[in-house]
Amino acid sequence: MEKINLHTPCFILDEQDVTHNIHEFKTALNSYFTKNIIGYSVKTNSLPYVLKIAKDNGCYAEVVSYHEYQLALKVGFQKDYIIYNGPMKSKESFLDAIEHRAIVNIETWRELDWLDELPKNQEYEIGVRININTSIVSPEDADHPDDDSRFGFSFESGDLDKVINLILKKNNIKIVGIHSHREPKTRSVRFYERVICYVQEIILKYNLSLKYWDLGGGFFGCMPNKPTYDEYAKAFFNTLDAKLREITFIVEPGNAIVASGFDYIAEVIDVKTHDGKIYLCTDGTRNDIDPFFHKSDYFKEFFYQSCDSVVSQFPQVVSGLTCLEYDRMFTIPAGERKLSVGDRIIFHRVGAYTMSLTPLFIHYFPTIYLKNPNGHLSVIREEWCEDDFIQKSKY
Numbered sequence: 001m002e003k004i005n006l007h008t009p010c011f012i013l014d015e016q017d018v019t020h021n022i023h024e025f026k027t028a029l030n031s032y033f034t035k036n037i038i039g040y041s042v043k044t045n046s047l048p049y050v051l052k053i054a055k056d057n058g059c060y061a062e063v064v065s066y067h068e069y070q071l072a073l074k075v076g077f078q079k080d081y082i083i084y085n086g087p088m089k090s091k092e093s094f095l096d097a098i099e100h101r102a103i104v105n106i107e108t109w110r111e112l113d114w115l116d117e118l119p120k121n122q123e124y125e126i127g128v129r130i131n132i133n134t135s136i137v138s139p140e141d142a143d144h145p146d147d148d149s150r151f152g153f154s155f156e157s158g159d160l161d162k163v164i165n166l167i168l169k170k171n172n173i174k175i176v177g178i179h180s181h182r183e184p185k186t187r188s189v190r191f192y193e194r195v196i197c198y199v200q201e202i203i204l205k206y207n208l209s210l211k212y213w214d215l216g217g218g219f220f221g222c223m224p225n226k227p228t229y230d231e232y233a234k235a236f237f238n239t240l241d242a243k244l245r246e247i248t249f250i251v252e253p254g255n256a257i258v259a260s261g262f263d264y265i266a267e268v269i270d271v272k273t274h275d276g277k278i279y280l281c282t283d284g285t286r287n288d289i290d291p292f293f294h295k296s297d298y299f300k301e302f303f304y305q306s307c308d309s310v311v312s313q314f315p316q317v318v319s320g321l322t323c324l325e326y327d328r329m330f331t332i333p334a335g336e337r338k339l340s341v342g343d344r345i346i347f348h349r350v351g352a353y354t355m356s357l358t359p360l361f362i363h364y365f366p367t368i369y370l371k372n373p374n375g376h377l378s379v380i381r382e383e384w385c386e387d388d389f390i391q392k393s394k395y
């Protein structure tokens with residue numbers, strides 16, 4: 001196989017893959033909901049090019065801080081194509097978003113006070129995030145016995161009731177939406193069905209005239225043996241009470257849109273043998289593809305330079321460029337083909353919660369290439385160098 005001229009380590013974005021995921025998800029939602037919105041979760045991968053793809057394909061930007069709000073605007077999202085969530089809103093951006101008809105879901109008490117600063121002679125709309133305790137709502141999907149959440153207002157504690165009543169007293173503010181994001185480890189369809197059952201039982205009591213239900217994110221993308229976009233959408237619709245089926249149904253996928261669109265390539269730069277193992281050093285790092293350090297394996301492929309295949313009698317420890325002892329990606333068991341300097345490892349499906357969490361540790365941000373439909377590569381983010389690193393610093 002001919003070696004492509006790439007500057008490693010690097011990410012490669014397949015634009016068609018991301019576009020395909022958005023369209024498939026949208027088609028699934030359209031099959032059931034007359035009104036629906038995909039809010040792309042910016043934090044999952046906030047590369048400007050990805051945001052542009054989301055925007056150009058009709059997604060809203062789901063942002064969770066004033067920085068992300070500004071980023072979405074910079075990339076060209078209109079304010080009424082922004083969903084503004086999370087605790088880290090600034091007062092200024094919160095009021096700006098509401099005044100310009102963004103979808104804003106209240107997360108903190110201080111936002112209730114900020115509402116009083118809106119002009120009284122106009123009516124404004126907001127949504128409220130409800131707390132979802134997975135252990136209560138769907139124990140089978142809980143990660144541990146006390147799988148609580150620190151987000152949203154709790155019905156059980158009385159906080160949700162308090163928030164709703166405080167807002168009902170404000171004559172110019174209407175509650176038009178409910179936000180119920182919670183991400184189960186299992187990403188199961190059953191979990192979302194139970195969330196919908198739990199939430200609608202509560203909200204139907206309040207007789208609010210809701211315009212939207214924002215279910216949040218946490219879904220699988222196109223993966224063998226996993227729920228499809230259609231299975232999710234169908235379950236959402238079928239679980240919703242008939243009284244709620246006409247509202248705008250919002251999903252906020254990140255992982256399901258962007259995970260499969262990115263590959264990461266690292267090249268072997270050194271090989272040592274000791275302690276009964278082969279230690280391969282690559283120019284990549286686990287910080288780029290597993291910043292939480294909890295993956296034990298990857299969807300991966302090897303590209304060998306040489307045609308003759310030599311079997312290794314030792315396990316091969318594939319590790320990264322940093323000086324961290326634990327910057328080891330995976331181990332190839334003994335008896336597999338030997339990797340040599342210049343061989344490459346390609347990691348697939350690494351677009352979600354990878355590059356948006358990479359620290360600037362030892363090696364700065366790697367090159368990102370865009371792969372166009374003919375397989376041609378062009379740089380969409382240059383590797384960061386010392387000048388990028390020191391920007392805004394005094395020394």
Ligand SMILES: *Cc1c(COP(=O)(O)O)cnc(C)c1O
Pocket residue numbers: 041043044062064085181183216217218219252253254255256352
């Ligand atoms: C993180 C997040 C999402 C996206 O989660 P994925 O697992 O990437 O789909 C959606 N909504 C909110 C509020 C989030 O915090």
